[in-house]
Amino acid sequence: EPEVTQTPSHQVTQMGQEVILRCVPISNHLYFYWYRQILGQKVEFLVSFYNNEISEKSEIFDDQFSVERPDGSNFTLKIRSTKLEDSAMYFCASSSIWTADGTEAFFGQGTRLTVV
Amino acid sequence: QKEVEQNSGPLSVPEGAIASLNCTYSDRGSQSFFWYRQYSGKSPELIMFIYSNGDKEDGRFTAQLNKASQYVSLLIRDSQPSDSATYLCAVKGRDDSWGKFQFGAGTQVVVTP
Numbered sequence: 001e002p003e004v005t006q007t008p009s010h011q012v013t014q015m016g017q018e019v020i021l022r023c024v025p026i027s028n029h030l031y032f033y034w035y036r037q038i039l040g041q042k043v044e045f046l047v048s049f050y051n052n053e054i055s056e057k058s059e060i061f062d063d064q065f066s067v068e069r070p071d072g073s074n075f076t077l078k079i080r081s082t083k084l085e086d087s088a089m090y091f092c093a094s095s096s097i098w099t100a101d102g103t104e105a106f107f108g109q110g111t112r113l114t115v116v
Numbered sequence: 117q118k119e120v121e122q123n124s125g126p127l128s129v130p131e132g133a134i135a136s137l138n139c140t141y142s143d144r145g146s147q148s149f150f151w152y153r154q155y156s157g158k159s160p161e162l163i164m165f166i167y168s169n170g171d172k173e174d175g176r177f178t179a180q181l182n183k184a185s186q187y188v189s190l191l192i193r194d195s196q197p198s199d200s201a202t203y204l205c206a207v208k209g210r211d212d213s214w215g216k217f218q219f220g221a222g223t224q225v226v227v228t229p
Binding site: 042043044093105106110 | 215217220
């Protein structure tokens with residue numbers, strides 16, 4: 001069964017360092033997303049991406065964050081200068097064409113980012 | 117501020133019984149509603165989505181939507197210990213782009229043998 005894969009599964013970084021979280025969405029999917037979940041809290045939307053550009057971003061997704069689809073398969077989230085409060089599980093998700101009613105968005109297994 | 121509310125639980129359900137989970141949302145124009153299951157430390161796994169008023173069944177799961185009451189529920193029939201997880205309600209608001217979901221905090225379900 002096709003799945004969204006994320007690497008690494010766990011990343012520890014020092015405050016102020018840059019991190020890149022990587023995702024390989026399901027191959028025929030066109031829409032890509034990043035969500036995060038701080039331990040014990042809700043899953044929060046960060047950004048959606050379609051046709052090589054950001055469709056929408058949340059208030060969390062400030063200038064420290066960026067996304068890129070550098071080739072036909074990878075989708076990355078970069079945090080330029082990490083802060084302690086960026087520690088969370090980051091989920092990549094993807095979906096195929098959206099109809100007027102919706103479609104299925106599939107989540108990867110997540111990258112646990114720990115900023116020390 | 118758009119809100120999606122769920123009872124945090126835990127909801128304790130005997131094996132074989134029906135688990136009933138509820139979710140309310142504040143954005144009256146919300147279009148699509150999703151139920152995800154999340155095991156501890158794992159990613160959300162889609163169970164089903166619903167967009168029309170009424171019931172939608174998929175195996176042991178039934179989603180029920182009432183847009184007038186701004187309420188969506190999930191029934192799990194013949195509950196199994198493997199159903200023990202946190203169930204997340206996610207909502208796409210009227211003005212949100214596709215894929216931008218508001219998640220509830222989740223209801224923890226514990227199925228007891």
